[in-house]
Every structure is written in structure tokens, then in C-alpha cells.
Amino acid sequence: MASKVTALAWRPQTFEDVVGQEVITRTLQNAIQSDRLHHAYLFSGLRGSGKTSTARIFAKALNCEQGPTATPCLTCVPCTEIKQGNALDVVEIDAASNNSVDNVRELREWVRYASARDRFKIFIIDEVHMLSTSAFNALLKTLEEPPPNVIFIMATTELHKIPATILSRSQQFDFRQIPLFKIEDHLKKIADAEKIQIDIDALPLIAQSSGGSLRDALSIFDQVIAASNEQITRLDVQSILGVVEDATLLDLLDAIIHLAPEKMFNRVGELVHYGHDLRLVYDAFTGLIRDSLVLKTTQNASDMVMRKYGHGSQHEDLLTKITDADLIRILDLLVQNESMFRAANEPRYAFELVLLKIMELKRLVPLETLINDLKRLGSEGLTEKKNEAT
Ligand SMILES: Nc1ncnc2c1ncn2[C@@H]1O[C@H](COP(=O)(O)OP(=O)(O)OP(=O)(O)O)[C@@H](O)[C@H]1O
Ligand SMILES: [Mg+2]
Ligand SMILES: [Zn+2]
Incomplete structure (x- = not known):
């Protein structure tokens, strides 16, 4: 069986697709519906728990031709471009890699150009804790006087590295560990859709090894598929992962x-x-x-x-x-x-x-047990004495 990267193929495309972060997705949907949008959002929490995916869904919701909407259409130009990662007005910056913002000027210039075509200009800054100090300062300046129609969505696994000045200017969402039974259900859904034959009792083992990260669960899933025969059993998974029974x-x-x-x-x-x-x-x-x-x-x-x-x-x-x-x-x-x-x-x-x-x-x-025992012994002792006396 060919191995492939399930996590990429199964990136959630709508708020409803996001597993186990219901409080967050509902709050974002409500904010759109009631027109109470912030200039800056900070998505923090466990690796592979849906931060980047939710940021992109939120961007679609904001810039969809039918929007702003809690249910982006997924077919209009902005929606499809955001999915492909080449939207004009959605800039994705990975602070940890090549296209990072190393200096103030870059970021300021990007922000200065207002949205070219779509409703909002959206900056998704991944691994934001890796920004250089000067980039942080530039970010702070823009957050203090946000240009109209610019929205920042920042994501980080290391909340403690984010300066308080940034924190206080953004609305923060904490992405939690995904409950293991929800991970199991999700794996079951994917296995069915991809026609992968895996014993139902093997799924909990994969979920357990994921530590509540759905991306980790999916890459373990890929690893198991690559190493197994047509029908994957609990025993296969156990020996591949070395999980404790x-x-x-x-x-x-x-x-x-x-x-x-x-x-x-x-x-x-x-x-x-x-x-x-x-x-x-x-x-x-x-x-x-x-x-x-x-x-x-x-x-x-x-x-x-x-x-x-x-x-x-x-x-x-x-x-x-x-x-x-x-x-x-x-x-x-x-x-x-x-x-x-x-x-x-x-x-x-x-x-x-x-x-x-x-x-x-x-x-x-x-x-407590000792005291109770002593008390009981004491009263039993007394009744015995009484009995002796009569
Ligand atoms: N809550 C979730 N619901 C559905 N799929 C998820 C969820 N979280 C992660 N995934 C799966 O893992 C992949 C990576 O998720 P995503 O990039 O959103 O995680 P992240 O929280 O941004 O991770 P990182 O901290 O490493 O940047 C997705 O493509 C998807 O397949
Ligand atoms: Mg991410
Ligand atoms: Zn759309």
C-alpha cells in the first residue's frame, strides 16, 4: 500500500470540519455573524491541533465573496485561492522559515498596502514566537494603530514567549488536546473514506500515541499503513508503535x-x-x-x-x-x-x-481509617465491659 501524507489531504476546510475545538470555532463564527471582529487574533496551543487550519478557514470566512460568513462557500475565487495558498490579500508568514519577517520595514510595507481586491487584508503569522525583536516591535506598532481592514491571525505553540504587549492587543484562543475518542472517530472516518482496512480496536492505540495532536495521529496512521499488510490489526499497531497494553x-x-x-x-x-x-x-x-x-x-x-x-x-x-x-x-x-x-x-x-x-x-x-478503627474498637470495648457487668 502506498504511503501518503494523510494530514495534508485531510486538512479541514470548514469550521465544522475542525475536530475537538468547538468552543473556538463557534466563537469565531459568532463574531462574524454579529460583526464583532478584532484586528488581531492569537491562536495558541498544542502542535497539530488545528491552529493553522482554523486561521485559513477564518480567512476564507472573512474574504469569501458571499461573506463575511460563518460558512464560506469554498468555491469562489478568494476561497479557492486561500485553499491553494496563493490568495492576493492573504499573506502567510512563517516566522520560523525563509519568508520570515526579519525587519521592521518589510512588515510595515506589507501592511501599508491595503487590500488589493478582497474585503480584508489578512496576515497569518505562523510560529509568531520566533519573530525577531524588531519585527515584534513593528507588529506592536501596527496593532496599536491598526489600518482599516487589516486583520492579523497569529499562531504559536509557545504562548509564554509572546510579549505581554502583543497579548493584550489580541484576542487569544487556546487550542486544546483533542479528546482521544474524537481522534478515534476521525481516524475511522478517514479509514472508511480511503478504504483502508484496519481493525476498529487498533484505532485507540493510534489515538493514545498521538498525545491529543491530530496531526501526530495522522502521521502515525500513515506510518502504520506503510508498515502493514492489507488488513491492519491491533497486534500490528501494537508492535509498530510499542504501545503498552x-x-x-x-x-x-x-x-x-x-x-x-x-x-x-x-x-x-x-x-x-x-x-x-x-x-x-x-x-x-x-x-x-x-x-x-x-x-x-x-x-x-x-x-x-x-x-x-x-x-x-x-x-x-x-x-x-x-x-x-x-x-x-x-x-x-x-x-x-x-x-x-x-x-x-x-x-x-x-x-x-x-x-x-x-x-x-x-x-x-x-x-482517618485509623481513627475510625480506634473509635469503633473503643465503643465495642465498652459494650463488652457492660455485658460482663450484667
Ligand atoms: N482540530 C483538527 N481537526 C481536524 N484536523 C486536524 C485538526 N488539527 C490538526 N488536524 C490535521 O493536522 C494537520 C495540521 O493541522 P494544523 O496545521 O492546523 O495544526 P497546527 O495547530 O497549526 O500545528 P502546528 O502547531 O504544528 O503549526 C491538518 O492538515 C489536519 O489534517
Ligand atoms: Mg500551524
Ligand atoms: Zn467563497
Whole structure:
């Protein structure tokens, strides 16, 4: 099967196509409909989560011949040009590459020429955190006195590198990690459309490896397709990606709950034996504890969990055997020991050590339980004495 770049072929073209960023796309659509447009927008957040795509869709919405409209037509001249990346009035600048703005003059000149044909002149500045200081200053000047009909859409993965002066002059949108079940649904849709035969239970593994980035999910998908036969199975994906099985993670939690170090040592040994990267296992196990806490403490957990563990009820069963407080303590230990673990020469020992510490923690009965036990013992003791007396 030929490998190709699915992420490019499947770039979302309308606001509705953008997966998992509904709050943002709705807000932008509302702004257009109610004619409340800003001069500058800043799209920040996770890599491959839809920032550039949304910027282009927004540009179409603004400059579509039928517009400004929340539903660009996709067929008029401005719409098609923006899709092809050669629109007259939409300038895309990648601050990280060749066509970057290195100096003040360039940017000022670009901005000075008002829109040539279309409604707005739109500057999409990608990786805006990479702009030189002088370019930032020029940008700031233009943001302070924005020429009419000029709109800036800036995108960055590193919000903390954006000067406060720029932040305060733009409307900011934070692109979040895309929930894994939405990534799975999207992959399913693409597999169906492209007639790719992949077992449905293989998709969660791809989504898990993506860390919530849809672009990463699609490139992993390409990688899996390139390395597999006609019918792609869960086992194929597992061996290509080296993902940790749900069952193994649940077994580790089981070992902790039942204070069974032997089981824990065995599972870790197997992981090492099969060549797993223990750093990924550490992340996945931390994710399991975090998701377990979400499940135990919230009502509508399904939107908030990163991953679903196994098909059966093993996870649910385990959750009935452990308290919220215990889970918090486990998560605390995992987070606190993370840098020690990452710095260790021998990750295996460090991982085992952390798991042993967690078990030790479980052995220390929580104070509340102890007090309750004492109270109960006390009152039982009293009734016994009474009984003796009569
Ligand atoms: N929210 C999303 N909905 C649908 N597809 C998406 C989404 N996010 C990313 N993609 C896919 O990933 C590709 C790249 O997305 P995009 O360029 O919009 O990401 P980005 O957030 O700008 O990433 P970067 O931070 O690396 O610039 C798109 O062509 C599309 O296939
Ligand atoms: Mg981008
Ligand atoms: Zn149009």
C-alpha cells in the first residue's frame, strides 16, 4: 500500500470540519455573524491541533465573496485561492522559515498596502514566537494603530514567549488536546473514506500515541499503513508503535492495590523483555491514575478521560477497591518522582522503586481509617465491659 501524507489531504476546510475545538470555532463564527471582529487574533496551543487550519478557514470566512460568513462557500475565487495558498490579500508568514519577517520595514510595507481586491487584508503569522525583536516591535506598532481592514491571525505553540504587549492587543484562543475518542472517530472516518482496512480496536492505540495532536495521529496512521499488510490489526499497531497494553497497566494497578510486589516485578520484567520504552510506560501509568481519579470524582467523565482501559470491567472493579485519597497519593508520588525517574541511568530500577514506594504508601493506613478503627474498637470495648457487668 502506498504511503501518503494523510494530514495534508485531510486538512479541514470548514469550521465544522475542525475536530475537538468547538468552543473556538463557534466563537469565531459568532463574531462574524454579529460583526464583532478584532484586528488581531492569537491562536495558541498544542502542535497539530488545528491552529493553522482554523486561521485559513477564518480567512476564507472573512474574504469569501458571499461573506463575511460563518460558512464560506469554498468555491469562489478568494476561497479557492486561500485553499491553494496563493490568495492576493492573504499573506502567510512563517516566522520560523525563509519568508520570515526579519525587519521592521518589510512588515510595515506589507501592511501599508491595503487590500488589493478582497474585503480584508489578512496576515497569518505562523510560529509568531520566533519573530525577531524588531519585527515584534513593528507588529506592536501596527496593532496599536491598526489600518482599516487589516486583520492579523497569529499562531504559536509557545504562548509564554509572546510579549505581554502583543497579548493584550489580541484576542487569544487556546487550542486544546483533542479528546482521544474524537481522534478515534476521525481516524475511522478517514479509514472508511480511503478504504483502508484496519481493525476498529487498533484505532485507540493510534489515538493514545498521538498525545491529543491530530496531526501526530495522522502521521502515525500513515506510518502504520506503510508498515502493514492489507488488513491492519491491533497486534500490528501494537508492535509498530510499542504501545503498552491496557491489561499491563491495569495489572500494575492491581499489584499496587493488592500489595503484590512479585506481580509488579513480573510485569515490569515483561515490559523490559519485550523492549518497551519505560518512559512511555511511566507516562501511560500516570495517565491511568489520572483518568481513574477523573472517573471517581466527576459526573461526566467521558469527555475528560484521555483513554479507555480495556473492554471488560477490570478497571471498574479496581476502582471500587481504591479510595480517591489513595489515588491522589499515588499520582502525587508519580509526579514528584518523575524527574528522578527520567534522570536515572537504569529506568527499570527507578520505575520499580517508584512502584514500591507507592505500595509502601498504601501500607500506611490513612489516618482517618485509623481513627475510625480506634473509635469503633473503643465503643465495642465498652459494650463488652457492660455485658460482663450484667
Ligand atoms: N482540530 C483538527 N481537526 C481536524 N484536523 C486536524 C485538526 N488539527 C490538526 N488536524 C490535521 O493536522 C494537520 C495540521 O493541522 P494544523 O496545521 O492546523 O495544526 P497546527 O495547530 O497549526 O500545528 P502546528 O502547531 O504544528 O503549526 C491538518 O492538515 C489536519 O489534517
Ligand atoms: Mg500551524
Ligand atoms: Zn467563497
